[in-house]
Amino acid sequence: xxxxxxxxxxxxxxxxxxxxxxxxxxxxxxxxxxxxxxxxxxxxxxxxxxxxxxxxxxxxxxxxxxxxxxxxxxxxxxxxxxxxxxxxxxxxxxxxxxxxxxxxxxxxxxxxxxxxxxxxxxxxxxxxxxxxxxxxxxxxxxxxxxxxxxxxxxxxxxxxxxxxxxxxxxxxxxxxxxxxxxxxxxxxxxxxxxxxxxxxxxxxxxxxxxxxxxxxxxxxxxxxxxxxxxxxxxxxxxxxxxxxxxxxxxxxxxxxxxxxxxxxxxxxxxxxxxxxxxxxxxxxxxxxxxxxxxxxxxxxxxxxxxxxxxxxxxxxxxxxxxxxxxxxxxxxxxxxxxxxxxxxxxxxxxxxxxxxxxxxxxxxxxxxxxxxxxxxx
Amino acid sequence: xxxxxxxxxxxxxxxxxxxxxxxxxxxxxxxxxxxxxxxxxxxxxxxxxxxxxxxxxxxxxxxxxxxxxxxxxxxxxxxxxxxxxx
Numbered sequence: 001x002x003x004x005x006x007x008x009x010x011x012x013x014x015x016x017x018x019x020x021x022x023x024x025x026x027x028x029x030x031x032x033x034x035x036x037x038x039x040x041x042x043x044x045x046x047x048x049x050x051x052x053x054x055x056x057x058x059x060x061x062x063x064x065x066x067x068x069x070x071x072x073x074x075x076x077x078x079x080x081x082x083x084x085x086x087x088x089x090x091x092x093x094x095x096x097x098x099x100x101x102x103x104x105x106x107x108x109x110x111x112x113x114x115x116x117x118x119x120x121x122x123x124x125x126x127x128x129x130x131x132x133x134x135x136x137x138x139x140x141x142x143x144x145x146x147x148x149x150x151x152x153x154x155x156x157x158x159x160x161x162x163x164x165x166x167x168x169x170x171x172x173x174x175x176x177x178x179x180x181x182x183x184x185x186x187x188x189x190x191x192x193x194x195x196x197x198x199x200x201x202x203x204x205x206x207x208x209x210x211x212x213x214x215x216x217x218x219x220x221x222x223x224x225x226x227x228x229x230x231x232x233x234x235x236x237x238x239x240x241x242x243x244x245x246x247x248x249x250x251x252x253x254x255x256x257x258x259x260x261x262x263x264x265x266x267x268x269x270x271x272x273x274x275x276x277x278x279x280x281x282x283x284x285x286x287x288x289x290x291x292x293x294x295x296x297x298x299x300x301x302x303x304x305x306x307x308x309x310x311x312x313x314x315x316x317x318x319x320x321x322x323x324x325x326x327x328x329x330x331x332x333x334x335x336x337x338x339x340x341x342x343x344x345x346x347x348x349x350x351x352x353x354x355x356x357x358x359x360x361x362x363x364x365x366x367x368x369x370x371x372x373x374x375x376x377x
Numbered sequence: 378x379x380x381x382x383x384x385x386x387x388x389x390x391x392x393x394x395x396x397x398x399x400x401x402x403x404x405x406x407x408x409x410x411x412x413x414x415x416x417x418x419x420x421x422x423x424x425x426x427x428x429x430x431x432x433x434x435x436x437x438x439x440x441x442x443x444x445x446x447x448x449x450x451x452x453x454x455x456x457x458x459x460x461x462x463x
Contacts, residue, residue: 017417024417024446032443034420042443 005046005070006030013061016040023055039064046072102128102161109165112177113148118163121145130156138163178216178227181372183207187236190368197230207236213372234372237346240365242334246320246327247358251313253283258310265293266302281310320359331363344368382412398430403460408444409436409453417446425453432462 008031013019016034020042023029032042044052046068056063105122107115125141126133135154142152142163151166181197189205197214201207216230260281265273286308293301320327328350339345347366352359382400386392399413411427411434418433419426420443425436441455 017420020420020446021416025448029446030444032420032446034422040420042446 005072006043007046007049008041008043008067009052010039010041010064011056011061012039012064014038019059019061023052026055027052046070100130102130102133102156102159104160106160106162107165108162109167111167113146113165113167118142178229180212180216181214181230181232183209183211183213183371184373185209185238185371187238187371189234189236191235193233195231196228197232199232232372233370235368236371238367238369238371240335240338240367242331242363243360244327244331244334245358245360246323248319249315249317249357252316253311253313256310256312260308262306264304266304267299279308281308283311283313285309285311327361331361335363335365339365339367340369401460403457406457407454409457409460412450414449414451427451434460435463436460
């Protein structure tokens, strides 16, 4: 083994004299041999080979080969080889040592039940050695321990103990989870039918979306606060409003009849063919259609057709009185979009506001609706 | 530090201005050592041309290899036939 560590480069390209001179400014080069007009070999210290590679990059020179010899590259090569072998051996040892054990617990189906409680119970009462775990025992123990569980099954998958649980349908009170009833809309309370809990609003109150209507507790005769599921039917007059504006003069876009169609053929999202006639429309409407060319999944060729319709603008004048009914109908329709129960409309009204060149229509539909809903957190 | 070329110049009582800023040694027609070159112009087994401050120098021979190349020195080995200014 030679002790001097050197790297030998074989390069291919033109104007090599200039490249060699540039390299020689940074790194000492030796054994420069011109094999033929385009190919040259040269050596440099092993410690500088990366610098030489970096300098050659972007110089229109192809590095045909790089070889290293000497003490340092041999040591590094050995380290890499033995390092890989050592890593494999250590991995195998670690795998063999830790494979008989369960390292992870996965609980499926526990929505209300505390997963940590289940995991702790299993960890405390059973070994994590896979060979000592009897999954049937765990299933029976879980059913005995947790009354919320109606069905449990355990399997060991790899190093994970998977516990599938089906919970019993128990009321929320069992879990101590009580949530207030929250208003879903803005409105005026008209009726409260309290089933359980404490109402914090009264008939005639105006409420906003998100306000608490019924709190999940009651106060007993001793003045003690007791948590309970909030339940009530709360009805309110809901104000569904909509606003649209009519302009006496506005620009209307219309199709001129001219159109340009561009076609692409795509494979896996990549365009492999395109036909693109020039499109010079300043205002246009774009319609894209995708159709499958082949009927198999081997080559999912897609044809994409994009059609550009030229648009032009014209000024349109319209008197509000002429289109009043149409605009009122539109604004009513828009207001009704927010209304859930069309059959319980109590009142409808609108206001008109004239400003320079425009009329603003505010339409309001007053509906009677159930607005309370339990907050899902 | 001892410098071979400086010692020769000193012995002949010559100044740096009288030289073109490069030194060449031809050792038995087997090795040429150059210092003060300004860049390689041509390289092949039969011909090596390099720049100096004012002139270009060519080394003609057979089976020549550039043994070493640094920013301002170079060594050429092979069967050296002639070294001349071009």
